[in-house]
Amino acid sequence: MEERKVKDSNRNELKDGDSVILIKSLPVKGTAITLKKGLKIKNIKLTEDDGEID
Numbered sequence: 688m689e690e691r692k693v694k695d696s697n698r699n700e701l702k703d704g705d706s707v708i709l710i711k712s713l714p715v716k717g718t719a720i721t722l723k724k725g726l727k728i729k730n731i732k733l734t735e736d737d738g739e740i741d
Contacts, residue, residue, distance in 0.1 A: 703732050706728065
């Protein structure tokens, strides 16, 4: 099975454990929380769902 590659807005490949900075505000599903633009997220975990990152 071919490993899928996830890329950021600058076309850099993302991997588990990377840190990212949000380029737009994002609402968090099931809560009233919104993650603000410019927030640094550390140690991301890629999931099988294309629309979801832990």
